Amino acid sequence: MSKEIQSQKQFQMLTNALNRKRKQEDEKDDNAKHIKNRSNPVLMKNILQTTASSASKIVPKINFDVDKKSVTKSINSSTRNTTLRDTRSKNSLITNRMTNSTRLLSSRKTTNSTTGTKRITKKRPAWDTKGRLQDLEMESKENKKLIEELLKNLSGKIKIQEKDNNELKQEHKKTTETNKTLTQKIEELTELIETLRERNTSLESKLKPYDELKDKNKSLEEKIKDRESSINIKNEEINKLKDIIKDQTTSITILKNEELGFKTTIEAKDLIIKTKDEEIAKMKNEMEILKEQYKSSNRKRIQEESLRRKMHNEILELKGNIRVFCRVRPVLTSESNGKPLKDVTTDIQYPDDERKIILTQQSTTALGNTIPKLYPFAFDKVFQENASQGEIFEDISQLVQSALDGYNVCIFAYGQTGSGKTYTMEGIPDDPDRIGMIPRAVKQIFLAAKELKEKGWKYEMEGQYLEIYNETVRDLLGNGDLSKKHEIKHNLHTGKTTVTDTTVIKVHTPEQVHNLLKKAQQNRAVGATLCNERSSRSHSVFIFKLSGINSITEDTCEGTLNLIDLAGSERLSQSGATGDRLKETQAINKSLSCLSDVIAALANKDPHIPYRNSKLTYLLQNSLGGNSKTLMFVNISPLINNFQETICSLRFATKVNKCQIGTAKRSFKN
Numbered sequence: 001m002s003k004e005i006q007s008q009k010q011f012q013m014l015t016n017a018l019n020r021k022r023k024q025e026d027e028k029d030d031n032a033k034h035i036k037n038r039s040n041p042v043l044m045k046n047i048l049q050t051t052a053s054s055a056s057k058i059v060p061k062i063n064f065d066v067d068k069k070s071v072t073k074s075i076n077s078s079t080r081n082t083t084l085r086d087t088r089s090k091n092s093l094i095t096n097r098m099t100n101s102t103r104l105l106s107s108r109k110t111t112n113s114t115t116g117t118k119r120i121t122k123k124r125p126a127w128d129t130k131g132r133l134q135d136l137e138m139e140s141k142e143n144k145k146l147i148e149e150l151l152k153n154l155s156g157k158i159k160i161q162e163k164d165n166n167e168l169k170q171e172h173k174k175t176t177e178t179n180k181t182l183t184q185k186i187e188e189l190t191e192l193i194e195t196l197r198e199r200n201t202s203l204e205s206k207l208k209p210y211d212e213l214k215d216k217n218k219s220l221e222e223k224i225k226d227r228e229s230s231i232n233i234k235n236e237e238i239n240k241l242k243d244i245i246k247d248q249t250t251s252i253t254i255l256k257n258e259e260l261g262f263k264t265t266i267e268a269k270d271l272i273i274k275t276k277d278e279e280i281a282k283m284k285n286e287m288e289i290l291k292e293q294y295k296s297s298n299r300k301r302i303q304e305e306s307l308r309r310k311m312h313n314e315i316l317e318l319k320g321n322i323r324v325f326c327r328v329r330p331v332l333t334s335e336s337n338g339k340p341l342k343d344v345t346t347d348i349q350y351p352d353d354e355r356k357i358i359l360t361q362q363s364t365t366a367l368g369n370t371i372p373k374l375y376p377f378a379f380d381k382v383f384q385e386n387a388s389q390g391e392i393f394e395d396i397s398q399l400v401q402s403a404l405d406g407y408n409v410c411i412f413a414y415g416q417t418g419s420g421k422t423y424t425m426e427g428i429p430d431d432p433d434r435i436g437m438i439p440r441a442v443k444q445i446f447l448a449a450k451e452l453k454e455k456g457w458k459y460e461m462e463g464q465y466l467e468i469y470n471e472t473v474r475d476l477l478g479n480g481d482l483s484k485k486h487e488i489k490h491n492l493h494t495g496k497t498t499v500t501d502t503t504v505i506k507v508h509t510p511e512q513v514h515n516l517l518k519k520a521q522q523n524r525a526v527g528a529t530l531c532n533e534r535s536s537r538s539h540s541v542f543i544f545k546l547s548g549i550n551s552i553t554e555d556t557c558e559g560t561l562n563l564i565d566l567a568g569s570e571r572l573s574q575s576g577a578t579g580d581r582l583k584e585t586q587a588i589n590k591s592l593s594c595l596s597d598v599i600a601a602l603a604n605k606d607p608h609i610p611y612r613n614s615k616l617t618y619l620l621q622n623s624l625g626g627n628s629k630t631l632m633f634v635n636i637s638p639l640i641n642n643f644q645e646t647i648c649s650l651r652f653a654t655k656v657n658k659c660q661i662g663t664a665k666r667s668f669k670n
């Protein structure tokens with residue numbers, strides 16, 4: 001580029017010099033202007049063409065060989081630029097001169113034409129051939145003169161041109177020589193380039209394995225990078241592990257210290273254990289002595305226990321194996337109907353000894369006088385209206401205890417409908433103060449069994465709840481299938497009574513017994529009578545069997561607690577029953593009189609006891625005779641309306657009460 005700029009500058013300088021020269025020449029040529037104007041344009045053209053071709057010959061040929069391109073180009077361009085500049089300047093000089101000659105000729109021609117115009121205005125007529133010849137001769141003379149001048153001028157110029165040509169030729173020669181030298185140099189350079197090229201090729205071939213190595217190196221570098229990154233990750237992991245190890249080491253040290261502490265503690269504990277072992281050995285000796293003492297005291301206790309049982313039963317026997325308690329229920333709010341109590345209740349007197357009850361009835365004599373008629377009764381105990389369930393149970397708890405001692409116990413509730421039998425036996429389940437004899441008896445049995453456990457007794461208990469309705473037995477713990485038929489069977493050898501196809505549930509807690517009672521209550525047949533809207537028309541029998549075994553004495557005992565809620569004892573006339581209800585009442589009354597008969601036969605020590613006369617007595621056969629103990633509640637209503645039924649119940653109870661065996665006979669008259 002710098003060379004180009006230099007060449008351009010040189011060209012500019014030459015142009016400027018040429019222009020200056022042209023100016024000078026123009027000034028010189030001013031004198032010959034008129035000759036120039038007359039020069040021949042055809043000749044000028046030829047001269048210009050000759051000059052241009054000679055100039056083109058001067059320009060050296062530029063070879064742009066692919067390989068030598070840059071070198072040759074630079075060399076040729078410098079030569080060419082110089083030659084071109086020279087040729088251009090010379091051409092421009094010639095052109096200028098030609099232009100000037102043409103200008104001169106044309107100006108002369110113009111002048112001549114002006115003269116011609118004058119001649120045309122003096123144009124001779126066609127017939128003036130002589131005149132016209134004269135004009136032509138004049139004109140040819142003038143032209144001849146002009147051409148001579150022009151030729152003269154041109155020959156001068158051709159000379160200059162020739163001079164210039166010679167100069168150019170010499171320059172061309174020089175340039176050709178220079179060109180030759182340069183061509184040689186180019187050839188040398190080409191050779192050099194060839195050599196360099198070959199070298200380059202050999203170097204490239206030599207570099208090939210190096211490139212392969214480079215590639216390998218690259219892949220190795222990548223691998224190294226990968227390895228490095230994985231090493232870094234591993235290092236991080238190692239550092240983490242190191243931290244963990246550090247922590248573990250610390251905790252191991254702590255644990256070791258703790259272990260040391262533990263060892264010391266263990267040693268101390270070992271010492272203590274040793275001392276304790278010695279103490280234990282001592283205590284074992286003491287225990288052996290105590291065991292011996294306990295065994296002897298236990299023997300004493302068992303002896304005492306059997307003594308207690310003996311005495312307890314002797315007391316009961318003294319009291320009588322069949323006992324009767326009378327209970328008078330209070331007047332219900334619904335029954336008084338706002339009237340004064342004395343107007344609705346029977347006049348009942350309770351003499352001081354708690355065993356007597358006197359009912360008074362106002363009767364009218366034949367004379368029309370009203371006289372009181374007294375109905376005195378005596379039982380084992382009489383409970384007044386205000387007697388609580390708890391008070392009543394206190395008096396029967398000894399009987400319950402007898403069941404645990406291996407006796408068969410029967411507790412009946414007898415009375416007319418609505419007299420309070422169910423209240424006495426079952427009570428109000430959700431009210432602890434008003435729960436009846438059955439739940440209280442169960443509770444006491446469990447408590448007593450627990451106490452007896454210390455004395456070596458272990459009890460198994462099972463419950464059964466049956467109903468006798470219209471002389472058929474029903475299972476109150478079953479699925480309610482009334483079509484099932486059950487048979488009462490007695491084992492003469494074991495003295496055990498069973499009822500076929502009935503549910504017997506083993507119980508371990510009082511709660512289980514309560515659930516069992518609830519289910520039975522739901523299943524119990526309840527019918528409506530005129531006397532009591534929820535009167536039970538059946539006998540319900542809860543049988544609680546207790547089997548005990550003493551692990552110390554190896555004694556066994558089997559007792560049964562029968563708790564019976566009897567059906568209402570209505571007189572047919574009073575109940576107003578008809579149809580099915582009449583049948584029910586008849587069945588109830590029959591079974592109740594059978595019960596009375598059995599008790600009387602037992603008291604009289606009859607050879608035949610009519611157990612089979614009713615399902616109830618047959619079911620209770622083993623619990624009513626032999627070593628069985630019976631208690632009957634006679635429940636009575638205080639209402640004046642129930643007076644006759646009450647008297648009937650009290651008479652029935654008295655009959656039962658008279659059957660007592662081994663008790664002092666009471667001389668009481670009713």
Ligand SMILES: Nc1ncnc2c1ncn2[C@@H]1O[C@H](COP(=O)(O)OP(=O)(O)OP(=O)(O)O)[C@@H](O)[C@H]1O
Nearest residue numbers: 329330417418419420421422423532534535536568
């Ligand atoms: N001692 C009492 N204290 C308070 N209320 C009582 C007492 N005895 C009975 N009653 C009430 O009298 C009503 C009738 O009693 P209960 O149902 O026990 O008679 P029942 O003799 O069992 O009759 P049924 O033979 O028809 O079954 C019940 O509402 C009961 O709560």
